[in-house]
Amino acid sequence: MLEGGKPLVLVQVSEFVVILGVAAGVLIIASPARLLTEIMHKAKEAVTGAVTGKPEYFELLKLLFELFMIGRRSGLIALEEHVMDPTHSTIFQKYPSVMHHPDRLEFLCNGLKPVIDGKIKPDQLEALLSAELEAKMEEHEHPVHLLQMVGDSLPGIGIVAAVLGIINTMSAIAEGPAAVGEHVAAALTGTLLGIFVAYGFVNPLANRIKFNNGADAMYLRCIKQAVCGFAKGLAPFTAVEVARRSLDTAMQPKSDDLEVATKALGTAK
Numbered sequence: 285m286l287e288g289g290k291p292l293v294l295v296q297v298s299e300f301v302v303i304l305g306v307a308a309g310v311l312i313i314a315s316p317a318r319l320l321t322e323i324m325h326k327a328k329e330a331v332t333g334a335v336t337g338k339p340e341y342f343e344l345l346k347l348l349f350e351l352f353m354i355g356r357r358s359g360l361i362a363l364e365e366h367v368m369d370p371t372h373s374t375i376f377q378k379y380p381s382v383m384h385h386p387d388r389l390e391f392l393c394n395g396l397k398p399v400i401d402g403k404i405k406p407d408q409l410e411a412l413l414s415a416e417l418e419a420k421m422e423e424h425e426h427p428v429h430l431l432q433m434v435g436d437s438l439p440g441i442g443i444v445a446a447v448l449g450i451i452n453t454m455s456a457i458a459e460g461p462a463a464v465g466e467h468v469a470a471a472l473t474g475t476l477l478g479i480f481v482a483y484g485f486v487n488p489l490a491n492r493i494k495f496n497n498g499a500d501a502m503y504l505r506c507i508k509q510a511v512c513g514f515a516k517g518l519a520p521f522t523a524v525e526v527a528r529r530s531l532d533t534a535m536q537p538k539s540d541d542l543e544v545a546t547k548a549l550g551t552a553k
Contacts, residue, residue, distance in 0.1 A: 299474040302445040303438065303481065310441075311434050323427040330492040336499050340381040341506065342537045342545070344388075345524050347379040348510045349546045351396065352520035360400045367396045391416065391504050395511040406515040413508040420504065424497045431490035435482045442478015446471045506530055521546055 285291060312320065354375075355363050366373040370393055376383050383389060395413050398404040404412065449471025456463045510527035514520065524546065528536055 293469055294473055294476070296470045296473045296477075299445050299449070299470065299477055302448065303441050303474060303478050306441045306444070307434050307438055307481075307486075310437055311430060314433060315430055319426055319430065323430060326424075326427045326493045326496070327489060329496055330489055335496065336503055336535075338535055338537055341503070341528075341531060341535055342542070343379045343381045344503070344506065345510075345528055345537065345542055346545055346549060347375065347382055348507070348514075348527065349520050349524045350375050350549055352510075352514045352523055353549070355399075355514070356520055360402070363396060363400050367393050367400060387420070387500070388503060388507070391420070392507050392511070395507060399511065399515045406512065406517075409515050410508070410512045413512065417501065417504050417508060421497065421501050424500065425494070428490050428494045428497065431486055431493065435486035435490060438478045438482035438486060439475075440478070442475045442482075445474030445478065449474055502531060502535070 311323075315323065351363060351366065354366070366375050370376040370383070370389055376389070382392065391413075394416065395409070398409055398412065449467060453464055453467035453471060456467050506527045509530045510523050513523035513526045518526065521543070524542070525539070528539065528542060
């Protein structure tokens, strides 16, 4: 616009149909049905900016402390009613950020069940949780890889749209220079759109989803550190403190605040 251009020239419906249609087709062909749903879910989270912050980690650490205190005071068997049916647990219900996130809830309960059963050694538990965490993270990366593939394909798809536009231009030469110029402008819009959507939207979206996956991994890793520490015989607060220190600095609740909160929970018991 600063150079005298007219923005409406960029609105070429046919170019949008070709580029976005082919990109959608690539995504559908390359993705299993369940992954399409996962991509939409991950994209929505990325666009809305839903991220796990300090309050969620603070809730998690308090929940872990409460569970560990019950196991220490009343025996591991006392944890069974909470872990086997967390939806009706009076403890879990106090922490909605865990309750309303099925992956987190499942990972926590799956980590505590072997501790309650006593069928596995602490070092074996750590290997088990590490394997589950690795599998989850690999699964969560599939939407990233697919979006990156689409992003890398979009410039080429834009060239295809531009070539189709040039073919139309060749058939309009008899209409005069003005008509040819209009057709060439429409064709070049296809190249612009393909590159712009790739590097301006799809690839940044994939990168944001990858960042969110890293945040999810850190949350599950925090659970793993706490549960494994408790299984090895650490005191409840010590196990929770180990988990707190495994977090990124920006996400760590303050140690003093956590100590005050856990003391209040211990007193309430």
